[in-house]
Amino acid sequence: MEYDVIVVGGGTAGCAAAYMLGKYNKKVLVIEKNSFLGGTMTSALVTPMMKTSGNSVNNEFFVEFIKRMKQKNAAITYIDGNEGWFNPEIAKIVLDEMMSDAKVEVLFNSEIVNINISGRYINSIDINNNLLSVSIDTKYVIDSTGNCDVGFLSNCEFINKNFENQPTNLRFIMGGIDLNSFSRWLRDFDEDRNVTSVANINNDIHLSTAYTWDLSKKWALKPLFDDAVDNNILENEDRNYFQVFTIPNMSGSLAFNCPRVYFSNDINVLDNFDLSKALQKGRRVIYRMSEFCKKYFPGFENAFISNIADSLGIRVSRRIKGKYIYTIDDLKSGKKFENPVVVSNYPVDIHSSKKEKSVLETQMQEYQLPIEALMAADIDNLFVAGRCLSADFQAQAALRIIPSCFSMGVGVAKHILTIM
Ligand SMILES: Cc1cc2nc3c(=O)[nH]c(=O)nc-3n(C[C@H](O)[C@H](O)[C@H](O)COP(=O)(O)OP(=O)(O)OC[C@H]3O[C@@H](n4cnc5c(N)ncnc54)[C@H](O)[C@@H]3O)c2cc1C
Known part of the structure; x- marks a missing residue:
């Protein structure tokens, strides 16, 4: 078995890279440890995509994905112009179709166990296949595992030696919501249109709202959370972050970008013991939150938990030392590069486990990421x-959003096409 390119991790960036390479007739294998594609978008239920000025560079995958999702009524353009509101379950189907159309081979339920290197080159990758180790030869490797597992197994240097962290979230979806009555109530209850918005799009109600203790602003929903804590429906920490979005082609459902899960010390997201405790804790909080919603929100009388994410959403972990280390100064100064793979204005977005310590920098000018930041x-x-x-750490906190990961995948694919 020999491939032009092995893409390890069929998630957000990996799918974009594999699709582009396949479209240009390269022999591509995606190795994915889950039984579906999409990574954080699907397994961690992260929806919608964040809005960015970007999408002018390396946006081919974004455009094609959204086009196909819209054909299935599984994506909408929200009232702020964000085209990236999507349905994470249909995304699995569309990504399968895209890989198949690009003749990309996908290997599910498989993890890499060893990387065979000579000098400065990877020759082959060993994977587990039902307890048997199988070796696969390749010319190029793209590590899109999120945690940089290929880099780790290849003994690459990392740049996050003083491990800085952000909280993880275990996201979930509730179904059976009467969105007519919830949206009517919500629009009157919260008049801050920067926080709460409601729209009718394609004859469906769409909305978004939030509350967090991160920022000491006046949140309309705060008294409800305070009351629920006083009445032991929620625990104090449960109210640190709450955010919901409707989902295209999933009427009567809301996607929850919460709960955040952390212990008194931040968890080590590279330790499965910690991750397992976080998953168990997250599911307990999800149950409390669902009970809270049913008690306090009109329209939730018959609501139920319909999906709990398979994976914790991890914002940051290992980052490889590349041929260029992109810094917050590059980002803030809008430094220009000859070969940008990403152009974006999405702000630095650092979630903190400490009250009133999170950062969301608005008014960001456009910045560019060079291809060398994606070369080991x-x-x-x-x-x-x-x-x-x-x-x-800070620059990554702006660059990790889904559209930018798509652009990175496309950018790396185009670069490999020019050097093959
Ligand atoms: C809680 C949370 C909320 C967020 N909210 C938003 C949001 O609202 N909008 C937005 O645009 N962005 C958001 N983001 C950011 C964004 O979703 C992620 O940063 C992005 O999807 C990560 O893409 P990726 O390709 O790096 O990794 P992933 O999409 O996670 O892909 C990694 C893939 O590699 C696979 N894998 C891992 N290890 C191995 C291995 N050893 N062998 C084989 N396969 C492996 C995984 O199963 C996965 O499929 C959020 C992130 C989090 C965590």
């Missing part, structure tokens, strides 16, 4: 795409 410094045929890019 130590291995010549290894590229990264997605949140494990070569960027410092």
Whole structure:
């Protein structure tokens, strides 16, 4: 078995890279540890995509994905112009179709166990296949595992030695909601249109609202959370972050961007013992939150938990040392590069586990990410795409959003096409 490119991790960035390479007739294999594609978008139920000025560079995958999702009534353009409101379950189907159309081979339920290197080149990758180890040869490797597992197994250097962290979220969906009555109540209850918005799009109600203790602003929903804590329906920490969005083609449902899960010390997201405790804790909080919603929100009388994410949503972990380390100064100064793979204005977005310590910088000017931040410094045929890019902690906090990960995948694919 020999491939032009092995993409390890069929998630957000990996799918974009694999699709582009397949479209240009490269022999591509995606190795994915889950039984479906999409990574954080599907397994962690992260929807919608954040809005960015970007999408002018390396947007081919974004455009094609949204086009196909819209054909299935599974994506909408929200009233703020954000085209990236999508249905995470239909996304699995559309991504399968896209890989198949691009003749990309996908291997599910498989994880890499060893990387065979000579000098500065990866020759082959060993995977587990039902307890048997199988070796697969390749010319190039893209590490789009989020946690940079290929880089780790290849003994690459990382740049996050002083491990800075952000909270994880275990997201969930509730169904059976009467969105007519909830949206009517919500629009009157919260008049802050920067927080709460309601729209009728394609004859469906769409909305978004939030409350967090991160920022000491006046949140309309705060008294409800306070009351629920006083009455032991929620625990104090449960109210640290609450955010909901409707989902196209899932009437009567809301996607919850919560609960955040952390312990007194931040969890180590690379330790399965910690992750397992976080998953168990998250599911307990989800149950409390669902009971809270049913008691306090009109329209939730018959609501139920319909999906709990398979995976914790991890915002940041290992980041490879690339041929270029992208910094917050590059980002804030809008430094220009000859070969930008991403152009965006999405702000630095650092969630903190401490009250009133989160950062969401607005008024960001456009910035560019160079391709060299996606090239491993130590291995010549290894590229990264997605949140494990070569960027410092603060810069990564702006670059990790879904549209930027798509652009990274496309950008790396185009680069490989030029050097093959
Ligand atoms: C809680 C949370 C909320 C967020 N909210 C938003 C939002 O609202 N909008 C937005 O645009 N962005 C949001 N983001 C950011 C964005 O969703 C992620 O940063 C982005 O999807 C990460 O993409 P990726 O390609 O780097 O990783 P992923 O999409 O996670 O893909 C990694 C893939 O690699 C696979 N994998 C991992 N290890 C291995 C291995 N060893 N072998 C084989 N396969 C492997 C995984 O199963 C997965 O499929 C959020 C992130 C989090 C965590």
